[in-house]
């Protein structure tokens with residue numbers, strides 16, 4: 001339903017995105033994760049045709065945003081950055097004006113949407129009197145008015161209280177359940193996406209470091225606590241074979257590497273192995289590891305016993 005291919009973007013010579021590609025299936029809730037400045041908003045901006053990429057493109061339903069923005073975005077509703085409203089007008093008047101920009105305002109459909117986002121009581125009040133949560137609901141109503149098939153949301157729960165976050169989560173899950181909505185949203189909060197997303201894309205310093213389910217992330221780079229002697233020789237051997245050294249006696253194996261084979265190879269090269277045990281890590285630990293430091297995706301070297 002949504003594909004980004006080879007996105008590159010530099011701001012004043014500084015890379016914000018470096019060859020980022022991923023896709024979102026129809027009816028999928030997909031989280032775009034990463035720390036501050038990782039490139040999430042730039043990616044959404046490119047998908048929405050608001051930021052021009054230096055290379056690569058985004059397509060929605062097979063139509064390129066960069067080549068035919070109007071057609072590609074016809075099926076898209078979005079909340080991007082802080083939504084701007086006319087403060088001195090009511091929520092209802094805002095919806096009327098903003099919907100008018102993109103199509104015809106259908107009162108019946110709009111009333112249904114307002115009820116759906118729980119703003120019925122306040123919709124005749126001036127937006128200037130709205131709380132942050134109410135503004136987010138109004139923005140959601142605006143995004144949903146054109147009955148989109150794809151929803152793109154930029155940090156949708158930023159600044160919401162726990163109740164607001166829960167409301168938002170249930171709302172999005174219902175939308176997918178009832179309408180098969182495809183949703184892509186960005187966040188730096190792992191707990192939030194964990195409860196909502198089918199799959200995630202994780203960016204780090206403008207590069208894609210992970211795309212897949214959070215469950216498979218749990219299986220990524222299993223960590224082992226090891227006792228190896230001599231440590232310096234073992235370290236050199238492990239690094240040569242694509243094993244990441246996380247600290248003294250703590251290593252991460254590439255996912256495809258069989259620990260039994262590396263133990264045999266260590267022993268075969270004269271290293272004494274007195275402990276080699278898997279460490280259980282929380283998803284939070286894994287996420288922090290992947291967004292702070294990660295071995296390159298380059299092929300590990302073949303096993304080369306040290307001389």
Ligand SMILES: Nc1ncnc2c1ncn2[C@@H]1O[C@H](COP(=O)(O)OP(=O)(O)OP(=O)(O)O)[C@@H](O)[C@H]1O
Pocket residue numbers: 011012015016034035036037038039040041042043188
């Ligand atoms: N208009 C701009 N002009 C200059 N630099 C920019 C611009 N927009 C983004 N950047 C830079 O590009 C990089 C990626 O920014 P981006 O806003 O996409 O990150 P983000 O992951 O959305 O971060 P956050 O979670 O803080 O919103 C950052 O280094 C940022 O400073």
